[in-house]
Each structure stands twice: as structure tokens, then as C-alpha cells.
Amino acid sequence: MIAMETLRPGRRAVLAGLAGAALTGFADAAAPVTLRRLTPAFDRIIVPGTPVEVIATGIQWAEGPVWVPRDGGYLLFSDPPANIVRRWSRGGGVATFLSPSGAPDPDRTILREPGANGMMLDRSGGLLIANSGGRSIDRVDLRTRARTVLVDRYKGKRFNSPNDVHVAKDGAIWFTDPPYGLAGDDRSPAKEQSVNGVYRWRAGGEAVLVDGTLTRPNGVALSPDERRLYVTVSDDADPRVMAYDLGRDGMPRASRVLVSAKAWHQQGKPGLPDGMKVAHDGTLVCSMPGGIMFLTPEGEPIGLIETLTPAANAAFGDGGAALYVTNNDRVLRVALRRGWQQ
Numbered sequence: 001m002i003a004m005e006t007l008r009p010g011r012r013a014v015l016a017g018l019a020g021a022a023l024t025g026f027a028d029a030a031a032p033v034t035l036r037r038l039t040p041a042f043d044r045i046i047v048p049g050t051p052v053e054v055i056a057t058g059i060q061w062a063e064g065p066v067w068v069p070r071d072g073g074y075l076l077f078s079d080p081p082a083n084i085v086r087r088w089s090r091g092g093g094v095a096t097f098l099s100p101s102g103a104p105d106p107d108r109t110i111l112r113e114p115g116a117n118g119m120m121l122d123r124s125g126g127l128l129i130a131n132s133g134g135r136s137i138d139r140v141d142l143r144t145r146a147r148t149v150l151v152d153r154y155k156g157k158r159f160n161s162p163n164d165v166h167v168a169k170d171g172a173i174w175f176t177d178p179p180y181g182l183a184g185d186d187r188s189p190a191k192e193q194s195v196n197g198v199y200r201w202r203a204g205g206e207a208v209l210v211d212g213t214l215t216r217p218n219g220v221a222l223s224p225d226e227r228r229l230y231v232t233v234s235d236d237a238d239p240r241v242m243a244y245d246l247g248r249d250g251m252p253r254a255s256r257v258l259v260s261a262k263a264w265h266q267q268g269k270p271g272l273p274d275g276m277k278v279a280h281d282g283t284l285v286c287s288m289p290g291g292i293m294f295l296t297p298e299g300e301p302i303g304l305i306e307t308l309t310p311a312a313n314a315a316f317g318d319g320g321a322a323l324y325v326t327n328n329d330r331v332l333r334v335a336l337r338r339g340w341q342q
Contacts, residue, residue: 020304031308033291033332042303045283045294045340052305053333055324056086056094062326063275064119064164066127067317068142075317075324076119077331080132080181083115088331098145102133110190111161113181118164118219118275118313123171130162132181137162137173137201154199154207157192164275164313166220172250173201174210176217176231198231200250210252214242219276219287219313223297226250230258230284232273239265239272241286241299258299264289275313275326279341285323287311292325305334316341 020038033052037043056062056077064078064085074089076097083106085098098116100106106114114133122128127140128150136152136159150173152159161181166174178196182188186196195212198220211217211231219232229244229252239261244252261273267289274287283302284295291307292314305311309328317324317333320341325332 033308033327034306035334036304036306038301038303042294043337045303045337046334047337050335054330055088055333056331057329059086059329059331061113061312062329062331063312064117064130065313065315065317065324065326065331066119066121067315067324068121068127069319070125070142073318075315075331076127077324077326078116078119078129080113080115080117083133085116085119085129098140100133101129102131106133108183110183110188111181112183113161117162117181118175120165120167122167122173123169128165128167128173130165130175132161132163135159135161135181137165137175150203151201151207154193154197154209160191160193160196163218164220166222168222168226168250170250171203174220174222174229175199175201176220178216178218178234180216198229208251211244211255218272218274221276221278221284223278224280224282228297230276230278232276232286234272234274236265236272238262239289241273241276241284241295243299259286259288259295261289270308271310271312274311277314277316279316280320281340285314287313291327292323305332 020036059079060081066076078085083100085101087097088094101116103114111133116129117132118130120128129138131138137150139148159177160179163176179185197212198210198217199207201207216235218234221230231242233240240257241259243258244255247253269289276286282297291311292305294302312326314325323334
């Protein structure tokens with residue numbers, strides 16, 4: 001069991017209007033993006049005046065970005081409704097990488113999002129996929145595109161629709177399993193799990209339920225020292241980021257609300273807490289209402305990549321020199337200050 005501490009947001013988790021200095025803006029035909037400094041510490045992450053580049057458009061729902069450092073470096077990102085994973089590189093532009101990326105022959109009366117969602121490289125360079133449509137965690141060989149299903153059940157019952165994935169230093173895979181991929185969500189007759197869980201899985205073992213109390217677990221990540229687990233909750237009624245203190249066995253001992261996003265959501269800012277990444281220095285880079293927010297490990301907002309449409313996820317790339325953001329129907333690239341994430 002997880003010991004629940006008093007649920008409270010960080011002391012600056014609710015900032016009225018997300019007030020802050022606008023560092024730069026860029027006008028795309030679809031929607032402008034503003035880099036907004038909420039504290040001076042944002043300047044050590046992104047140089048004031050940095051432009052935001054649009055590298056891909058025309059996507060149904062851009063998700064799951066992951067940077068692959070081989071073959072000159074390229075970005076993979078998913079489109080769960082379209083059942084496609086696409087590849088982008090500076091010299092090659094955008095091309096299809098996996099199609100189908102999830103369920104091979106989806107029944108749309110059962111599956112709302114048949115494709116891959118969150119992705120990450122494993123310790124040996126293989127591509128791990130939270131397969132929303134296939135309802136499993138898969139591994140794909142990047143050279144052959146051969147796919148292996150690693151785990152698809154908990155206690156004999158199929159997962160709902162795995163959404164995001166994170167790999168620990170010891171190879172353990174953490175993942176979330178909301179019902180977003182199922183037509184009807186929790187009401188779907190295909191739903192076999194009684195909870196929308198957070199899980200951990202190790203090769204050769206069974207999936208372990210880490211937390212089954214969250215209504216809509218979504219993004220998942222570990223702190224650099226792997227003593228803390230972060231999970232976003234994309235619940236319209238109570239959107240938030242959870243933090244779990246991990247014991248020596250790697251399992252949670254206590255949990256708390258790190259950041260409440262309820263006020264921002266109620267102000268009508270687009271999106272919900274979704275995907276996240278953690279920088280080398282512990283900074284959280286998290287999808288929130290309003291865009292991609294940079295937060296201290298204590299949940300204090302530092303800055304915001306402010307978008308007018310929902311941002312789903314982000315990934316570090318180019319050896320830590322850039323942040324790639326999946327933003328509704330497009331993918332953005334923002335240069336990071338030299339040395340911050342290298």
C-alpha cells in the first residue's frame with residue numbers, strides 16, 4: 001500500500017494567469033508560440049529570443065517523441081489515431097516509419113486510438129512502445145522493424161491501452177494504462193482491468209501494479225537518482241502531477257500531489273497534464289494546460305512554452321541541444337542553452 005500524504009499543490013503551483021515575461025514569439029500560420037519566463041532561472045534553459053521551429057504538420061494527434069542518436073540522429077513521433085509512427089531528420093524531412101504502429105487490423109468500434117502512443121529507447125537501443133491499440137508494451141528493432149510483445153496482461157487480464165513508458169537504469173519498464181485508447185473509455189465492454197493503473201515490469205517477470213487509485217494516469221518518468229517517480233493525471237476534474245517516494249526495492253512508499261493544474265484548466269488554457277521528461281539536473285519538462293512547463297523538482301514553475309493548442313509531450317534531442325514538442329497537429333523544435341542538458 002502507498003501511504004498518502006496530505007494532498008496539496010506546491011506553493012506556487014497555481015499562478016493566476018501564468019503571469020511572466022514573454023521572451024519571444026513566433027507566428028506560424030496555425031498558432032503562435034510564446035516562450036514565457038516565470039522566473040529568471042528560465043534563462044539558463046532557453047536563451048531569450050530563441051525562435052520556435054515547426055518541423056512537421058498535418059498530424060491527427062502528435063505524441064510520443066523520442067530522439068534516436070544513431071544514423072546521424074532522427075526523431076520518431078507517434079500519431080495514435082492514425083496508427084502511424086513517423087520519422088523526422090534535418091536532411092530527410094518527415095517520412096512514415098511504422099504503419100500500422102499499433103493494432104494491425106483495428107476494430108474502430110472497440111479502439112478509439114489504435115496506434116502507438118508513448119515511446120522510449122531501452123538500454124540496448126531498441127524502441128519501446130506503449131501500444132495503445134495493441135494493449136501491450138512492445139519492443140521494436142530499429143533496423144529490421146521486427147516487433148516483440150513484452151507484456152500485455154496483469155493477472156491474466158489484458159491492459160486497457162498503455163499510454164506512456166519510462167525505462168529505469170536497471171532495465172525495469174514503468175508504464176501507465178489509462179482507457180483512452182478504448183472506444184467508450186471506462187464504459188468499454190472490452191475493458192478487462194478494474195483500474196487504470198501505473199505498472200512496473202522486469203524481463204522474465206510479471207507486471208506489478210504500482211498504483212491503481214488514479215483515474216487517468218498518463219505521463220510517467222523517474223528522477224535522475226531514481227528515488228522519485230512522477231506520474232501525470234489527465235483528469236478534467238482534478239488534473240495534477242503526482243510524486244512518489246521510492247523505497248530501496250524501487251516501489252513507492254508515499255505519494256503526494258506535486259502540482260495541481262486545476263486553476264489553469266479552469267481558466268480555459270488548452271490541454272491537460274500529459275507527457276513529461278526529466279532533465280539531468282532534475283528539472284521537469286511537462287505537458288500542462290497552456291503548453292510545456294518547466295518545473296523544479298519541488299514543483300515550482302520556471303518557464304513555459306506557451307501554445308494555443310494542447311501540447312502532448314516533449315523529448316530532448318540533438319545530444320541535449322534541443323527540445324522537441326508534440327503540439328496537437330504539429331511538432332516543434334526549440335534550441336536549448338548550450339550545456340544545460342548535455
